Structures are given as structure tokens and as C-alpha cells.
Amino acid sequence: MVGGMNPTESSITSAPDPEANAHARSARVAADVTVVIPTLGRAILEECLESIRRGSRLPGELIVVDQGDNDAIGEWLTPLAQEGVITRHLRMCGTGRAAGLNRGLRALRTAFVLITDDDCEVDSDWLQVMTGCLRRHPDRAVTGAVTSGGDEPVLNTVRGTRPSIASRPRLTFDKLSGGNCGLPLDVLRRVGLFDEDPCTRFAEDGEWAYRALRGGVNIAYEPTARVTHLGWRDPHERLGQYHGYARTHAAFFGKYLRRGDLFMAARASVHLGRSALRWLRGILRGDRELAANGRAYVTQFVPGLLDGLRSDIRPPVLE
Numbered sequence: 001m002v003g004g005m006n007p008t009e010s011s012i013t014s015a016p017d018p019e020a021n022a023h024a025r026s027a028r029v030a031a032d033v034t035v036v037i038p039t040l041g042r043a044i045l046e047e048c049l050e051s052i053r054r055g056s057r058l059p060g061e062l063i064v065v066d067q068g069d070n071d072a073i074g075e076w077l078t079p080l081a082q083e084g085v086i087t088r089h090l091r092m093c094g095t096g097r098a099a100g101l102n103r104g105l106r107a108l109r110t111a112f113v114l115i116t117d118d119d120c121e122v123d124s125d126w127l128q129v130m131t132g133c134l135r136r137h138p139d140r141a142v143t144g145a146v147t148s149g150g151d152e153p154v155l156n157t158v159r160g161t162r163p164s165i166a167s168r169p170r171l172t173f174d175k176l177s178g179g180n181c182g183l184p185l186d187v188l189r190r191v192g193l194f195d196e197d198p199c200t201r202f203a204e205d206g207e208w209a210y211r212a213l214r215g216g217v218n219i220a221y222e223p224t225a226r227v228t229h230l231g232w233r234d235p236h237e238r239l240g241q242y243h244g245y246a247r248t249h250a251a252f253f254g255k256y257l258r259r260g261d262l263f264m265a266a267r268a269s270v271h272l273g274r275s276a277l278r279w280l281r282g283i284l285r286g287d288r289e290l291a292a293n294g295r296a297y298v299t300q301f302v303p304g305l306l307d308g309l310r311s312d313i314r315p316p317v318l319e
Helices: 022-028 045-053 073-082 097-105 126-136 185-191 204-214 235-258 262-285 288-299 301-310
Strands: 010-014 029-039 058-066 086-091 112-115 120-122 141-149 164-166 181-184 219-230
Touching: 029 045, 029 097, 029 126, 045 058, 045 073, 045 120, 058 073, 058 097, 073 086, 097 204, 112 126, 112 185, 126 141, 126 181, 126 219, 181 185, 185 204, 204 219, 204 235, 235 262, 235 288, 235 301, 262 288, 262 301, 288 301
Parallel strands: 029 058, 029 112, 058 086, 141 219
Antiparallel strands: 010 086, 112 181, 120 219, 141 181, 164 219
């Protein structure tokens, strides 16, 4: 299914040479899978694309949704096209990861999609493992492990070593890593796309997971499907990130409370208590990073909750 374009969008597609790459495409390419990567055009994207190219399996298509102005992206996609992957560089105006994701998801032409971020490197067997999970259970979403790389401390890693299946929302959080997830097209049609509401700008993954679980869609966690998040922010940028994540996370709670979701009231209370404990542990341990994270989630809770209570914007559907 190919979505339409706005006048402010453009698309560049590189198809593989059918003769020169016939063997590579038949041997390594999973024709029923697309990888979607939203980006602002940061240079770190090249490392992400190279990690996908080195994988034991390749996607049939790869879509980069570019909300920046980096002309080098086409060059970075060339090695994948030479391996037999249909690469698509979609430019769009506007910002927001959810909007970028949705632009790519509306352009899907395959049964399954894998999502990662431009600051992530995937393991060599990532696509093979994720695709296997999706094919075996085409009615589920799947997510995997996220480890940290680089010099920047990354607090929100996912390192569980046991597979699990979530069938209902939890009081703490729902395990779906936006930089490491796979979705069947039929599930996207059932659940809808990611929430583009500005007040939930950095909480779109958690909101989608909660909506999916409430709608009866299971989310499988596969620890052997691994990606590495490459840290690149300085301390000042990380503090801003914590504040943004904290406020929009609370707004996600507020939007559901506005709709009368009583479970979300309990979840919001647990979230606030855990944030306060994280702040306290950071102070007692002398861990400034942990304390700053906890403090942000406590101090931004009420402003974010009010943002969500005021919003009646609903996520878009996939037609």
C-alpha cells in the first residue's frame, strides 16, 4: 500500500539491478519485510544503515523518512541498493518522530515492518530473528533488547534475557522499544498509527503499546533481537531530553484519564512514586545522572498531566 504525498514531500527510490544482484537478493533479502527509519539527517544515520547492510539477512525495502536537509543520505543508501534492497528516501516537512514514522508506515508495500532509529546499530542477526518472530505469529507485535554504546550514559536500556509475551497493560510500563520493534501490517490496520499529538511527542511508543494491549494485541519480547543505542548527547542535551520525555510521558497519562481510564490513574500514581524513588536513589548514591532523571519525571509530572487532560487529539488510522 503506497500512501499519498503532500506537496511539501518528495521521494527518491533506488531499485536494485535485477541482473547484477539476483543472487544477493535471493540469498539474503527478505522480500516481505520493510525497515523504516525516521531521521533528522544526522550523520550517525550512516552507521545505522551500515549495520543493517552487514546483517545476515536484508529487508526487501528500506525507507528513510527525512525531516532534515542532508543530501548525503542518498549516497549512504547506495550500498544497500547494491545488495539488492529497494531503498526509498522520503523527504517531508514538519518534525516529530511519530509523524516521520507514520509517513513511512503509510508507504508500506510489505506484510511486515521493522522500526529502528538513526542512532541505533542493529546486530547481525537482528532482521532474521525479528522476521522469524513476525512470520510465526503474524497477529503480534515484537520488540527486542536495547543496549548502550558510546560515551553517553543511557538509562533506558532493555536487557532482559528471557523471552516474554505481554497480553495486557502493566502498572509500571509496557515493553515496546521504539528503536527495536516489528509490526505486521494487519496489526497496524487494527491498532492504528503512532500518536502525532505534540503533547505526547516523546511518548509515542508507550502510547502505541498501551493502545495495542488494550485492543487485544499481544507484544512479544525477544532478547536475541538486539540493537545498540549510540549515545551522542552532551549533559545539557540529556537534561533537556529527560524533561521532554518526562512531560510527554505524563501527558500520555493525562490523555487517557480525560477519557475516563481508571487503570491509568493507578499507573500514573505508580509512575510518580517510582520517579521519586529514582531521584532519591540518585542523591544517596551520588549519581547525578540518575538524580537528574528522577527529578525531571517528578517536576514535570503535573505540567505534563495537565497537557494531556486538555488534549482530545486521537492517533491516525492506517487506511
